[in-house]
Amino acid sequence: MKSIDCVLCDELGGELIFQNSHLRIIAPHEALYPGLIRVIWNSHAQEMTDLTFEHRSQMMKTVCLVEDMMRQIMLPIKINLASLGNAVPHLHWHIIPRWVDDTHFPLPIWGETQRQVSQAWLHEKAELATRLVQAIKEYFMQHESNQ
């Protein structure tokens, strides 16, 4: 189902990493949050409890798959998971790698900025983010028949 005036009904929301009939994995490439990945439900559901039990499970399985690969490749000190959607009430999960020297740590990325990060820092993390995106693509190329 599609909703009028919903940006996530109208647009992919970033670089498409993987998509099946239910959901898609997106790299939004937000400059200050390298490696942030979103898992977006394709149809216009608002909350997790608007999905069937099976679909909730599929969503979280995908979120955890991304989390697992993010931990292995980007070596963050913490993972932040969030389904908020106050501005865009179309079910999507943020999977966010966090480091002690990132812009907001230990606050959530929606809190007050704690520090500036250098271009070298951003470049290093962006390289890890590129590796993560590639690894997720390769995973699904190998496992797509099972999804």
Added chain:
Amino acid sequence: MKSIDCVLCDELGGELIFQNSHLRIIAPHEALYPGLIRVIWNSHAQEMTDLTFEHRSQMMKTVCLVEDMMRQIMLPIKINLASLGNAVPHLHWHIIPRWVDDTHFPLPIWGETQRQVSQAWLHEKAELATRLVQAIKEYFMQHESNQ
């Protein structure tokens, strides 16, 4: 497993609504966020992917159960779900009811305050929160043998 100097290993974290051998449901009663509920993994896991598949599923089933009852009883315009834990890296989920006239909407509650809320508003929401806590307790009294 318990971790040294972890507040969620040492303390319940608020009013205990329900507890089984794996997790607990807590009402922290934070004055400005009426109805916010936390589901906390009992042992010291850091991330969802530190749990087994079965335990992840149990965690999200409980989060969704709270979300479902929160929607029915508190009638928020949106639910926010988050597992952050940057300051307290012990796996816990926030389930947060949101309204257009709450302190932070449409920002996450960790963002900049958008407005003040009246005592009457807080009182009304606190009453709904009390009903929610009672309803979750009653649910588990009826279903505990199945958990």
